[in-house]
Each structure stands twice: as structure tokens, then as C-alpha cells.
Amino acid sequence: MIRIENVSKWYGQARVLAGCSTRIAEGEVVVVCGPSGSGKSTLIKTINGLEPFDEGTIVVNGVSVGAPGTDLPRLRARVGMVFQSFELFPHLTVRENLALAQVVVLGRSRDEAHARGREYLARVGLAGFADRLPAQLSGGQQQRVAIARALCMDPVCMLFDEPTSALDPEMVGEVLDVMVELAGEGMTMVCVTHEMGFARKVADRVIFMDQGAILDDCPSEEFFGNRAGRPERAQQFLARVLSH
Amino acid sequence: MDFSVIADNLSYFLLGAWPHGPLGGAALTLVLSISSALASGALGLVLGVALATTHGPAHQGLVLALGFFRAIPVLMLIFWTYFLLPIVFGFNVPGTGTVVVALSLIGGSYLAHSVYAGIASLPPGQWQAAAALGLRRADALRHVILPQALPIMLPSFLNQWIALIKDSSLAYVIGVGELSFVATQVSNREMVYPTEIFLFVALLYFIICSSLELGAGAIARRYGSAEKQT
Amino acid sequence: MLDQLLAPKYVGWLIDGFYVTLAVSALASAAATVLGLLLCLARLAPTRWLAWPALAWLSLFRNTPLLVQLFFWYFGLAALMPQGLLEWLNTPHHWHLAFFGVRWPPFEYVAGFTGLTLFTAAFIAEEFRAGVRGVPPGQAVAARALGLRPWQVWRYVVIPQAFRIALPPLLGQYMNAVKNSSLTMAIGLAELSYASRQVETETFKTFQAFGIATLLYIGTVAVIELAGQWVQRRRPALGAVR
Ligand SMILES: Nc1ncnc2c1ncn2[C@@H]1O[C@H](COP(=O)(O)OP(=O)(O)O)[C@@H](O)[C@H]1O
Ligand SMILES: [Mg+2]
Numbered sequence: 001m002i003r004i005e006n007v008s009k010w011y012g013q014a015r016v017l018a019g020c021s022t023r024i025a026e027g028e029v030v031v032v033c034g035p036s037g038s039g040k041s042t043l044i045k046t047i048n049g050l051e052p053f054d055e056g057t058i059v060v061n062g063v064s065v066g067a068p069g070t071d072l073p074r075l076r077a078r079v080g081m082v083f084q085s086f087e088l089f090p091h092l093t094v095r096e097n098l099a100l101a102q103v104v105v106l107g108r109s110r111d112e113a114h115a116r117g118r119e120y121l122a123r124v125g126l127a128g129f130a131d132r133l134p135a136q137l138s139g140g141q142q143q144r145v146a147i148a149r150a151l152c153m154d155p156v157c158m159l160f161d162e163p164t165s166a167l168d169p170e171m172v173g174e175v176l177d178v179m180v181e182l183a184g185e186g187m188t189m190v191c192v193t194h195e196m197g198f199a200r201k202v203a204d205r206v207i208f209m210d211q212g213a214i215l216d217d218c219p220s221e222e223f224f225g226n227r228a229g230r231p232e233r234a235q236q237f238l239a240r241v242l243s244h
Numbered sequence: 245m246d247f248s249v250i251a252d253n254l255s256y257f258l259l260g261a262w263p264h265g266p267l268g269g270a271a272l273t274l275v276l277s278i279s280s281a282l283a284s285g286a287l288g289l290v291l292g293v294a295l296a297t298t299h300g301p302a303h304q305g306l307v308l309a310l311g312f313f314r315a316i317p318v319l320m321l322i323f324w325t326y327f328l329l330p331i332v333f334g335f336n337v338p339g340t341g342t343v344v345v346a347l348s349l350i351g352g353s354y355l356a357h358s359v360y361a362g363i364a365s366l367p368p369g370q371w372q373a374a375a376a377l378g379l380r381r382a383d384a385l386r387h388v389i390l391p392q393a394l395p396i397m398l399p400s401f402l403n404q405w406i407a408l409i410k411d412s413s414l415a416y417v418i419g420v421g422e423l424s425f426v427a428t429q430v431s432n433r434e435m436v437y438p439t440e441i442f443l444f445v446a447l448l449y450f451i452i453c454s455s456l457e458l459g460a461g462a463i464a465r466r467y468g469s470a471e472k473q474t
Numbered sequence: 475m476l477d478q479l480l481a482p483k484y485v486g487w488l489i490d491g492f493y494v495t496l497a498v499s500a501l502a503s504a505a506a507t508v509l510g511l512l513l514c515l516a517r518l519a520p521t522r523w524l525a526w527p528a529l530a531w532l533s534l535f536r537n538t539p540l541l542v543q544l545f546f547w548y549f550g551l552a553a554l555m556p557q558g559l560l561e562w563l564n565t566p567h568h569w570h571l572a573f574f575g576v577r578w579p580p581f582e583y584v585a586g587f588t589g590l591t592l593f594t595a596a597f598i599a600e601e602f603r604a605g606v607r608g609v610p611p612g613q614a615v616a617a618r619a620l621g622l623r624p625w626q627v628w629r630y631v632v633i634p635q636a637f638r639i640a641l642p643p644l645l646g647q648y649m650n651a652v653k654n655s656s657l658t659m660a661i662g663l664a665e666l667s668y669a670s671r672q673v674e675t676e677t678f679k680t681f682q683a684f685g686i687a688t689l690l691y692i693g694t695v696a697v698i699e700l701a702g703q704w705v706q707r708r709r710p711a712l713g714a715v716r
């Protein structure tokens with residue numbers, strides 16, 4: 001589904017991605033973790049071409065992301081993305097947030113888009129909220145709408161960039177529940193997250209990044225079960241994250 | 245295009261009839277602008293502090309009075325001062341003075357709000373800390389509040405002064421011989437080169453105003469970066 | 475007491491002038507909003523072939539007095555135009571479109587409208603630019619992530635939000651347009667200030683002539699202010715999204 005080969009990226013002199021390679025199969029759930037500034041966001045955003053990269057290849061669903069002629073908007077329409085800061089469109093109601101890209105990108109009729117929106121809104125447990133504005137929702141509710149907005153586009157895979165980091169602790173659960181359910185339905189997912197409980201329970205694989213490089217990439221049972229076999233940086237990171 | 249008309253009248257554009265007659269042209273524009281800049285700055289500071297320190301009806305009355313000056317066209321205010329100043333003072337006020345009064349009132353009204361906003365943007369803890377040290381309100385204002393608020397206000401002062409320079413062209417309507425008046429005079433006399441004349445005059449204004457604007461931008465950037473560091 | 479009042483004829487002059495003021499400033503504001511948006515987009519364009527000329531244009535129109543610009547359009551442009559075109563512009567024309575008779579206005583209307591529009595547009599463009607800067611960059615990223623093409627990102631996500639942020643300063647610019655329209659009297663447009671001065675010279679009732687004109691200006695500005703407050707109150711604030 002997603003093939004990343006030797007991807008590197010520089011900001012001037014600073015190398016933020018250092019020869020990253022991995023493959024993500026259809027239906028697989030992969031958690032990406034690592035210290036702040038290690039390049040997780042940058043890597044996940046190269047997958048749908050939001051971040052250009054300087055070297056290497058990325059192929060998503062048969063489409064080469066970095067190739068000059070690639071129609072990136074068309075690719076992005078099939079790759080869902082959820083952001084740390086939700087990024088609902090504040091001038092549109094929930095219903096319109098869900099319908100916008102369906103109508104202007106996929107060319108669906110308004111009725112069709114609204115029907116689809118209703119369906120996914122119910123799936124994230126917010127059936128009665130279609131006419132609210134984002135500012136009238138809690139953070140957890142906004143993030144669930146953002147997930148529904150991405151699902152309305154019938155994505156072939158979903159990218160999550162720290163979807164629970166901006167949430168108050170009591171709202172983290174409601175968002176993770178939606179993600180767990182989605183994983184159970186066989187969605188291909190790449191999740192940047194520090195929620196190790198989620199990773200242990202749902203992820204098939206865990207990728208550990210540090211200083212732009214992928215230092216560890218293994219099944220999650222291995223990652224959590226064989227602590228001694230991890231690279232030193234990953235051990236330190238795990239010790240810090242799991243100690244709370 | 246024939247710009248020889250500019251060269252032929254250059255001294256008249258820049259200085260008016262001076263030294264053989266009264267000062268005019270671009271020099272008078274500068275005199276008008278600088279005097280109204282100073283007067284509007286002083287007025288804005290006083291009225292802004294008054295806005296920040298009054299409450300209730302006095303405050304409301306002040307807001308209303310300032311609102312009046314901001315709601316009417318500069319041109320109408322020049323008409324009013326032209327008509328009223330001689331009545332108030334009992335003697336004929338020269339056109340230059342009339343324009344300076346009108347521009348200062350308008351500029352002062354806008355600046356009063358900037359000063360007020362600048363003072364209001366400081367955390368209330370600053371007033372309390374000064375009071376806790378035993379400073380009276382006036383001393384707190386002078387030594388603690390204004391030194392912090394003035395840098396915040398500086399860009400809006402400069403922008404207001406740019407507006408004043410442009411508005412000084414309205415002195416034309418009461419026959420004050422500043423730059424735009426001189427331009428129409430020359431244009432009417434020569435009859436054939438209005439395009440060249442008004443382009444040149446626009447260029448003079450542009451040079452004065454845009455150098456001030458660049459200054460305002462530089463100060464805003466400098467202040468903005470200073471703010472980020474803290 | 476009665477002889478303090480203005481004769482109906484002169485009140486009529488002021489009312490006529492007021493209509494001209496309203497018409498010129500409304501038309502110029504509408505045109506300047508469209509032009510200002512285009513200038514703002516050009517100013518923000520990624521290619522310098524658009525951004526730099528837009529920057530120069532904006533700085534030129536913002537940093538020269540409206541009065542000089544009006545003189546330029548009225549006298550200067552007329553001198554540049556071929557004689558035939560100027561004569562055509564100066565003579566009245568009538569067209570009949572269905573039920574409406576359309577009349578080509580005298581040249582001072584054209585010059586006044588043009589000058590006020592171009593001047594106001596330069597300021598409106600800057601208000602829009604501030605509005606665009608007020609939209610968090612993550613919004614455009616999220617829109618792109620949904621597959622929107624660059625023009626769609628602007629059309630559906632950035633511009634609507636920038637518009638809302640820019641609305642209060644935009645209304646301020648419309649008020650300025652009303653006030654600035656008074657300068658068109660210098661090129662002979664018979665708007666409110668022109669009429670008040672005419673009434674004053676005819677009747678010597680300075681207080682009444684300027685007083686009525688001043689009240690009409692204040693009233694117009696107040697109506698725009700109230701309309702703005704009404705719109706702001708009626709629609710829910712975007713609020714903090716987090
Ligand atoms: N626009 C940018 N310019 C320069 N450096 C950047 C930029 N964006 C991110 N970086 C750098 O790239 C590195 C990786 O950032 P990021 O992918 O956001 O890390 P993470 O998501 O793991 O916290 C960081 O060191 C950051 O400072
Ligand atoms: Mg990140």
C-alpha cells in the first residue's frame with residue numbers, strides 16, 4: 001500500500017529525514033514514535049506530498065508521490081489525514097466541513113455528500129451535531145469530526161499526526177476508541193502517537209525515529225515484549241514514556 | 245510627455261514664491277505636515293491618557309467627541325475651522341493656521357484611540373506594581389506606563405502622520421499655496437502639461453510618504469522581534 | 475426664527491448632493507472590494523512577476539494624496555486621451571436596455587469614481603492581506619490534505635475566513651470612502667460637500683449649510699457602523715478552534 005525507500009530531506013544544512021525506508025501493507029496499523037523533533041510529522045506528511053522530499057521514492061497505492069507529473073491533489077483525496085490541532089474549518093458547520101471536499105474534489109452531489117456525512121458522523125458518535133460550528137464543540141468532539149471528514153472521502157489509508165496530543169486527558173479516550181474501531185475494520189493506518197497503550201493494543205508494527213532516521217521497525221509484540229533487544233535510544237524513550 | 249515644464253517651474257513647485265514672496269509648494273506642505281504632526285501627537289497623547297484615566301460620563305463624552313472628528317470628512321472640518329476660527333478668536337486666522345488646526349484635531353482624535361489602546365494593552369499588574377511602590381497615578385503613568393506603551397504606539401503615530409501629509413493637500417480648497425495648490429496653479433497657467441505636472445507632484449508626495457512608511461515598517465519589525473525575544 | 479431656516483430649494487441641493495455622495499461611494503466601495511481582493515491575491519502570489527508589480531502599485535496609490543490622484547485622472551488622463559474619445563466622454567449618451575434608460579455620466583463622475591475606487595482598493599487590499607495572514611497556516615495544509623487544488627484552497631477555505639477577519643476594517647474603509655468622496659468636489663462633482671459650499675455662497679447661512687452636510691456624513695458613517703455591529707452580533711464568532 002505504502003512504500004518508502006531511502007527518503008531524505010534537508011532544511012538548508014539541517015537533515016530532518018535521513019534515508020528512511022519502510023513498507024506498510026494493506027490493512028496494517030503502524031505506530032510511529034520518537035522524541036519531539038525527530039522528524040515524525042515530516043515523514044508522515046511526505047506520504048501525501050504535503051512535505052516535499054529531496055531524495056528517495058515514495059509510492060502510495062501505485063502512485064509515485066515525488067514524481068514530477070503526479071497529480072498530488074488527486075492522491076491526497078484518497079489518503080485521509082488527521083492533524084494534532086484538528087484543523088476543522090471554523091467558518092463552516094460540521095455538516096459543511098464534512099461535505100466540502102466531497103463536493104468540490106470528488107464532485108458528489110450535495111445530497112449524497114450530506115448523506116455520507118451523516119453516516120460517518122453517527123459512526124464517530126456525534127449524530128446530533130451536524131449544525132454546530134467547530135467552536136461550539138469540545139476538542140475531543142472536533143477531532144472525531146475531523147476523522148469523520150477524512151473518512152467521508154473513502155480513503156485507502158489514514159494518516160494520524162499526534163491526534164490526541166492537543167486534547168485534555170479526559171477526551172483522549174473517545175478519540176482513541178474511534179481509531180481502535182477503525183483499525184478493527186481493516187483500515188490501513190499510520191499513526192504518529194505517544195499513546196503506547198494504543199500501540200500495544202492495536203498496532204501491528206512500531207517504528208521508532210530519532211534525528212530523522214528510522215532506528216527501529218518491528219512488530220509491536222517484539223517492540224514491547226523484548227525491551228532489551230531495542231536500540232539504546234528507543235529503550236531510553238520507552239522508559240520515559242512508560243514511566244508515567 | 246514633456247517634462248521641461250517641471251524643470252522650468254521647479255523652484256515654484258518646491259518653494260512657492262519664496263524668497264521673493266511667501267513660502268509655498270512642497271516646503272509649505274512639509275511645514276503644514278510637521279506642525280500638525282507635532283500638534284496632533286501632543287493632542288493624541290493628552291486625550292489618550294484622558295481616555296485611559298476617565299470613567300463614566302466624562303469618558304463617554306470624550307469618546308463621543310472624538311467619534312465626531314473621526315466621522316466627518318477632513319474637508320468638512322477645514323470648512324468649519326475656516327468659518328469658526330475667526331469667530332472664536334475674533335481676528336482673521338491665516339489659511340495655514342486653519343489647516344493645521346483642522347488636521348491636528350482629526351489626527352489627534354485618531355491618535356487618542358491608539359494611545360488609549362496602547363495603554364490598555366499593558367497588563368494591569370503594571371499599574372498595581374507601581375502603586376505598590378507608592379507611585380501616584382501621574383508618576384506611574386509617566387515613569388512606568390507610557391515608557392512601555394509608547395513603543396507599541398509608534399507605528400500608528402507614523403501611519404497617522406502619513407495620512408496627515410496626504411490630507412494637507414486639502415489646504416488647496418481654502419487657497420493655501422502648498423504643493424497640490426501650486427500644481428493646479430501651474431497646470432492652469434501652462435494649460436498643456438497636466439499629466440506631467442500631476443505625475444511629478446504625485447512623485448514628490450510618494451517620496452515623502454513612502455520614506456515615512458518604510459520607517460514605520462522598520463520600527464514595527466524591530467519592535468516585533470524585540471517582543472519575541474522576551 | 476423662520477428666516478434662519480434654509481429655503482426648500484437649497485435643502486433640495488443638499489439632498490441631491492447627498493445622493494451623489496452615496497452613489498459614488500457605494501459604487502466605488504463595491505468596485506474597490508473586488509479590485510482590492512485581486513490586488514491582495516497578486517501581492518501574495520508566489521511568482522514575483524505578480525507580487526512585485528502589485529507591491530509597487532499598492533505603495534504608489536497609498537502614498538499619494540487622493541486629491542492629486544483625482545487631478546491626475548481628471549486633467550492628466552484627459553490630456554493623454556485622443557481628442558475624439560474625450561469629446562465622446564464629455565457629451566451625454568443614452569442607451570435603452572429593455573426598460574432602463576442608461577445614461578453615460580459626465581466626465582467628472584467617471585474620473586471621480588475611478589480615482590476613489592483605485593485609492594480605496596489599495597487600502598482594502600492591505601486589509602485583505604492582514605485577513606489572510608490571520609488564517610492559521612494549518613487550515614490551508616488541512617485543505618490540501620483533503621485533495622483541494624490550490625485555487626480551491628483559496629476559494630473555499632482561506633478567502634472566506636480572511637473575509638470574516640477583515641470585515642471590521644473593511645467597513646472602516648467603506649466609511650473612509652464616504653468621507654473621501656468629498657474630495658471629488660475639487661474636480662467639480664456636485665456631491666454633498668460641493669452642494670454645502672454652493673448653498674453657503676448663495677445664502678450666507680454657513681451654519682445651516684455645513685451643519686446639514688455634517689449631520690448627513692455622520693449619519694451615513696453611523697449607519698455603516700451599526701450595520702457592522704449587527705452583522706458581527708448575528709453570526710457566531712469563529713472563536714478559538716481549539
Ligand atoms: N520549516 C522548517 N524549517 C526548518 N526546520 C524545520 C521546519 N519544520 C520542521 N523543521 C525541523 O525538522 C525537524 C523535524 O520536525 P518534525 O517532523 O515536526 O518533528 P516531530 O514531528 O517528530 O516532532 C525538527 O528538528 C524541526 O526543527
Ligand atoms: Mg510533530
